[in-house]
Amino acid sequence: MVYSIKLYTQIIAKEAQRFFTYRVNILSGCLTALFMLGARYALWAALFAAGNAGQSSLAETMTYFVICDIIMIWLASSYGNTIGEDIRSGDIAQKLIKPCSYHLMLVSSFHATSMTSTLTRALPMFIIAVIFIGLLPPASVVTLFVFLLSVILGAVIYSLIDLIISYTAFWLTDYWCLSWFKRALFVLFGGLALPLWFYPGWLYEVCKYLPFQYTIYTPLAVYLGRIPSGQVVFSIALQLLWICILFLLERIIWMYAKHKMTVQGG
């Protein structure tokens, strides 16, 4: 455990050091974030100027998107590309025999990227949004804590789904399209491009029975008070349930994948 933590922090430090040697990276990350924010704000301000929908407000929608973007910086890892790359190049065999978990290495390097992105993208975006757009605060301190818990659970669900999708690289010759599929699923069912309360009824019903909305929509709905306080516990329980199901699924597929690799040599 101590070893794992040490490794984790070391990988993050190395990555950060590498990243900050390129000042262009910092500038471009910052600019990207601000353009995204600007475009979003202009779009939704124009929409709300024309009418109202979903019993929502501009401030609520912008709060949704800004927090969503910040969380996505931590979630938008692309296990698919990395695992796919490792399989194609054959590096995966070497990485699997290293004395530390392959998954830990993956998570560490992604969190390293997230850490740097938080500083270069999330922070400027957040500051600008607070000053110029005005974000809604959470309803209470309790809400904030429940929200944070829900975010962590959501992150676990996201990673599990991501891993499961990534493992298909073991059976495919090509892997780069996986991240496109993944993104499409989360945009459609997860509420990345549009809060679920704007969805037409039938689509909303479909989303209810899929795990995707529990990654990002549920925590945000908690934060914004869209889920009545009586049902918050139920939502968290659903998140936990999905974690169990997905974890089992992930382990089973990983077993098959490893088996396939040892039998066929990758």
Next chain:
Amino acid sequence: MSQINLSEVTKDYKIRIRNNNRSKIADFFRPQYDIKRAVDNVNFSVEPGEMVGYIGPNGAGKSTTIKMLTGILTPTGGQVSVFGRDPCRNRKKNALKMGVVFGQRSQLLWDLPVQDTFELFKTMYKMEQGIFTKQRDRLVEMLDMSGFIAQAVRQLSLGQRMRANLALCFLHQPEVVYLDEPTIGLDVLVKERIRDFLKQINKEQGTTILLTTHDTQDIEQIAERLILIDNGQLLFDGGRESFHKQYQGTEFMIEIEFVNPTAELVHKNFRTHKVEGNRHSYWVPYSKMGRGEAISYVANDHPVADIKVSELGLEDILKNIYAE
């Protein structure tokens, strides 16, 4: 007018220097440069059909010269002309009549069979179908490529790829071909085949070949003429024989192992190096006595177990020159 002509050609590179004492902003807006002279006042000309070995240590300016000849770089000073034209201004026109191979850099379409790249080059170099077929078949035969011409390039070995690249470079029947280290990284047999090919095609089609190489065997076997460059300056330009004459010194050494212990030989042309029992060695000046003459003189008078004549090989000569 020669086919290739360089007169007083100089090429300078600007190298950005970063001065830690200056501010970053000043450095950005008014960068400071250092000038490195890669080619310094070089003169030579090449006639049609010549096979020239262009040699020198790494960083001597060989590739820079070739890039000026192909029109990729403009000289800082002096005149370059190929086919009587400035290669930079007439790049497209000259490109039709020249072929280039840059080291191991492949020009082949990676995922497709070799013959597809040939087809593409046919169009690119505006070749007529009849001439194309004839030349392609001839090249395939000379480089023994029939076994792999239909295979995807990614499946070929390095040697096969190099042969295909060479064939591609000669496909449009160029009048001049520049080869930048064509045999680098290849095994002995492939090298041998490539050398034979170059000699043959030079004889058959009269192609002028200018090649840079670090392989002394390449030079010994292909190049009739050598141009030596070091630190951007021309050190030697002439036939291979005269290169040997100029650099190998004035004497060769003859080492003899007699059957019986023998007294020191006395001959007006022999200068004793070492005498130990039945093993003797002597210096002999080229100007006074040939190698054959020296050997027969020794062997005539005494029973000889072994005899060896050593002179500086090209490798030793180059080592001496580069080390200076």
Next chain:
Amino acid sequence: MHTFLLFCKIVKYRFRSIIEYPGAFIGGLAAQWLAYGIEMMMLFLIVWNFGTLAGWVPEEVIFLYALWLLSYAIAASFTFNICRNFPQMAINGSLDEAFIRPMSPIVYLIATTYNLGYISHIMITTAALIFSISRLTVVWSVLNWFWLFLLIITGAVIQGCMMLICDMPALRTRSQSPTGMFFWDVNWWLIQYPISIYPRPVQLLFTSILPFGFIGFYPVQVLLGKQEGILPEITIWLSPVVAVMLIFITVLCWRGLTSRYESAGT
């Protein structure tokens, strides 16, 4: 004419290289259909919820988006790979190779790096165009069809040229150019919506130094019978002029950069 035939031949061989890996090709197509299909569906949903976006109905917004994406795909099929390779080109010698061919180096480079993957964008955007055109109340005269065709071409030319101009400095600096990143960010986040949702200074910028408005926003107004924008009416007809100007600027930049080209060292 010879150059055109040669270009087609090079592209033909590129195509044959790609279908050497049919699985990857089809997987990529499907992934992009899904991703962009969902992207457009979400955009439709967003605007549908509110009725209009700055006076544009959902079909009109989709029409604009699809035209933007279609012209982007056409442009990027020519310029995406070459732009991505600019930093490496001078180092690995592929620029040298372009200079020893009996044709224009830029044509040679564009042809040999032509990216056929964008065929998927072209298919999905064509579907979206058919959908939106069938629901728009536009009288489709011959002249209008001609203008549609012209605006796709000019949109592609404008984006392709801007991509090249912004990324070209990388040829010199040998690392990714900040202007290039700037172009990607703006084009990717801001341009798919009617630019009338942005503040006036931004609109002015997109009509002048950074002529993004001419990709779709202005010329589409001719078809939709709109007269928006901060400049005189005639602006909506100016796309072809802007495209031609950009071609000249691109050629000038390329000449300027390559005339003083210093190949990688010895």
